Amino acid sequence: MALGFIKKIFTFGKDEPATAAAEELPVAAAGEGVNLEALAEEAETASAPEAAIEENAASLEDEPPEEVIESEIRAEAQEEIAEILEASTAEEASPAQPHLPKGFALEEVEQKAAEPVAPQSRLSWFQRLREGLSRTSQQLTGQIAALFTKRKLDEETLEELEELLIQSDLGVETAMRITGALSSERYGKDVSGEDVTRIMAAEIGKVLAPVAKPLKLDLSHKPHVILVVGVNGTGKTTTIGKLAAKLSGAGLKVTLAAGDTFRAAAIEQLKIWAERTGSDFIGTKLGADAAGLAFDAFQQAKAKKSDVLIIDTAGRLQNKTELMAELEKIVRVLGKLDPDAPHTVLQTLDATTGQNAMNQVEIFRNVAGVSGLIMTKLDGTARGGILVSIAAKHKLPVYFIGVGEGIDDLEPFEADDFARAIAGIAQS
């Protein structure tokens, strides 16, 4: 299956002039973590979104697959390829093997089938993040530049820099480590604001790069079970809705299970998401046993041959022992049907949360075996800098970031963008 998939891409690549573009790109693309196969495909699909932008910027419709394949690569494609890589391109349906949206990958192929559900007319989260920042009085952008219109890097400026990082919720320790790295490199030298932000972004990027990974799906499991956990109000249900939209948009059969049997109307909320995304829905009534529901859902999803089963859970504070025990039970029960299940345990983190996010990850990881993170609510002024500390300590992959309430507002996590946002680099 997987082989066929790769072959297909290669064939396309050879047929099209895009091969040239693809071969020239690895350097630019390296940072994006996209490999050659994916690149070939990118190049080949590249013109489609551009056309969409030029012709009808407001259109939110997905590109029909035929158009993508048939469209010719134009010369500009080469120049703008970096932008395209960062952004999303149009959808391409492949009946034999579902192309996963950007941010997902297949377990066997180890490759990122970069191919996007959301068309390019939307701003990237980074742009939106910037936009948000520019509207607040608290924005840091420009502060650094003001700080450093050519001056020596001394103790005082380092301290001010440290404070800027602290304001992004990096935490004192991590902020000190980063400014420490900066000072060891440039102490006493003349630096401009630009240098400093660049170096700082690079330092942060270094920490984040290893955790920016696509979410791997092993479709040999029918279904691949994803359990979503987290503290109350961090955006579990909304994130599940967005994930389901991406996956079912890529042609996968998705089942959603309403494991939040505690909060009023949580079941209804997920049900609405299931309807919106055309996913199957399994739920019980309020107050039912969540582990029992998870078990039933797994069996039903198996029977229906779903590709992916996403199980919602009730929000819980990590210091509530009995609630954490309940979560442990859900994991245990799933393991009875398939020793590998749940195959992925996603934890949602609220970007506005401060240092406590560290505890959240630590405990959820111990109890539920969290295998990856999604940071939500990055569309506000919070920068979620605690993620840097978490990445440094736990090295858990960060798959996606939530940037709004819309169904498409879930973007793959890009280490460099995130680092630049924290360091306060103005231009995206």
Next chain:
Amino acid sequence: MFENLQDRLGSILNGLTGRGALSEADVSAALREVRRALLEADVALEVVRSFTDRVREKAVGAEILKSIKPGQMVVKIVHDELIEMLGSEGVGIDLNAPAPVVIMMVGLQGSGKTTTTAKIANRLVTRERKKVLMASLDTRRPAAQEQLRQLGVQVSIDTLPVIAGQSPEDIASRAVQAAKLGGHDVVILDTAGRTHIDEPLMQEMAEIKRRAKPHEILLVADSLTGQDAVNLARSFDERVGITGLVLTRMDGDGRGGAALSMRAVTGKPVKLIGTGERMGELDEFHPRRIADRILGMGDIVSLVEKAAENIDAEKAAAMAAKMAKGKFDLNDLADQLKQMQKMGGMGGIMGLMPGMSGMKDKMAAAGLDDSLFKRQLAIISSMTKAERANPDLLKHSRKKRIAAGSGTDAADINKLLKMHRQMADMMKLMGKNKGGMMKQMMGGLANKMGLGGLMGGGMPDLANMDPKQLEALAKQAEASGLMKPGAMPGLPGGLPGLGAPKLPGLGGGLPGLPGLPKKK
């Protein structure tokens, strides 16, 4: 993570004992640590700055009392200043307006507005006998209106019927109208969560305010919020002029620095705090407790209050009288065990003790849970009256009978008896010298562990209390085999003894702890 501020300051300022006043340099060194502690507690940087400036002003040149170390002095100044900044106590929801009084809830997504709406409604109904109507203006999140409706059914409070497709502004007008017609005293508007930079939604919120003319606008915010707390509080306040704050998830293990940030930038009082997922779990805000928490000092006050709420005053008085005579029999021990259970068991108590919250989990892991109390109570209730009053009667055959009766074995009974004996010994000691009894007692286990402030009678003044000592106590308990399930029995009777003179029932306590070190 830093454990507590005092430890840190202690190590920096240790060498300074004996000087007359705090010097500028001492204070600067201390304030660096204060700054870091506050930042780690998620207090926003700008608030930390203004705070440390204020502390500096007060601390430089401050006379150091003879008995305390400079570090403690700084902590006291910091603590007092924190309380002052956090604001006065007991600012409740203001309903002093012509009915229907409109309360509007605003905040970011996922901060807990809907749950808090139902909790406040529930509180107004049960405590103030008001007739309340709740209306959800959240037309954005799927099933949000349904959520409030279900909560309304749960707590038997009216909710505004949902009309699909109506705009939030229109729902607001309709809610106020319906409350007028329905004779409701209060109407609570639960708005959709919004980011404070989402301009259209902020305008919508202002329009809702214009139409509904709310008497109270409460900003609901997550107490786990980080540095962004200042931005969001300021933006919401600028746009709609909030009248107060509600902090949710205070039952988490965050330090709650956001409370200080938001209070400082808006100047608006924190009116209520959410302390759990159940409808009754909404409490008044006590600046002092939050100050202690931010500084990592635990929440002793809550512990003592909880104790006071659950203790039968008469029984307590009777026990106090008995104790004064140096008597303490198994009936008294049983009473104590029951009180412990009422207070939420070991876990509940440990969670509130400074520096002990970590121990809670370890204890659970070691199998030390509340079933131990149950077993011990079973043993005592399997005894005859005579045996309870005079445990010395218990010889082999009696023990066998009791073991059979309570489903335990002789070893369990012996442990219980040993624990009782230790406690009784302590009681005698207490009876003998009332003045410095606590000091004396504690003296046995740790040189200077006089929990002075606590034992002094009345509500303990945490400012004078030394968290370091409690910390030491925790460590001691740990070291002395707390983690070994077998060595447990000394503990349960002990911990509740935190408030001797005023709460005599509880006061039976403490003796259990002294028993511990002997088990090493």
